[in-house]
Amino acid sequence: MAKGGIAADRLKSFIERIERLEEEKAALAADIREVYAEAKGTGFDTKIMRQIIRIRRMDKADRQEQEELLALYKRALDLE
Amino acid sequence: MAKGGIAADRLKSFIERIERLEEEKAALAADIREVYAEAKGTGFDTKIMRQIIRIRRMDKADRQEQEELLALYKRALDLE
Amino acid sequence: MAKGGIAADRLKSFIERIERLEEEKAALAADIREVYAEAKGTGFDTKIMRQIIRIRRMDKADRQEQEELLALYKRALDLE
């Protein structure tokens, strides 16, 4: 069914599919915030937890190389 | 089981729960990108679709008020 | 002067140049926030002002095309 020259039904179905997926994604984001809040309540530092998650996501060799380079730059700039 | 004074098991379980949720969220983000790509392939403008989704998310009265104010500002700055 | 194999002085100079530029940029961001706060105090809606600035940045033909397409999609989805 075209309206003003565009397939209104098709557009609507794409929009509604995206809205459902966005809703599920927002619910997961809320769940993640809840777990962080629970961890914080238990005494863990959520900022450090986020760093740990970023580190665990990295390839081990890349991580080692970056940590060595960071230590090298820190020494060069007297940040050790 | 404490390691260096922190409850390592508890920390690990929080981290793993977050990682699982982040994975699900990333999968949904990929699904959303796919629907947009499909819509684009059908000829729809994804930039306008995103505006439509933002508009549909707004409360109708707020939306009307904002659209009127935008039109007012546009006229004031000769942008009509 | 190399430290651990890297040109510490060169690294330091790059870092300090970037830090000075970042500082200037942060000061400008603060000035922008101040102008918005002043406008808000005068009764203007800063959210609409940001939309106006986005619109003024756009090429006129692009803008017209996008506004027509948005109106078309809105009609197709009974959002008019």
Place this chain on the structure above:
Amino acid sequence: MAKGGIAADRLKSFIERIERLEEEKAALAADIREVYAEAKGTGFDTKIMRQIIRIRRMDKADRQEQEELLALYKRALDLE
């Protein structure tokens, strides 16, 4: 000079002030990208440089505390 009930001149002057400041800010952002590109061309790792700049911005005591906590969490999760 009011147009449609709003002080069009005042609005215009706020908008133009913000646009000028945004332009200056964009120029600084371009300068920063240039320095990073220059550093990269000299062989430095810009990702590590950004980390160094974040570290230098931190209060020393906070930094030490965060680094110790990160090392503690890493050991607890066998990431050392």
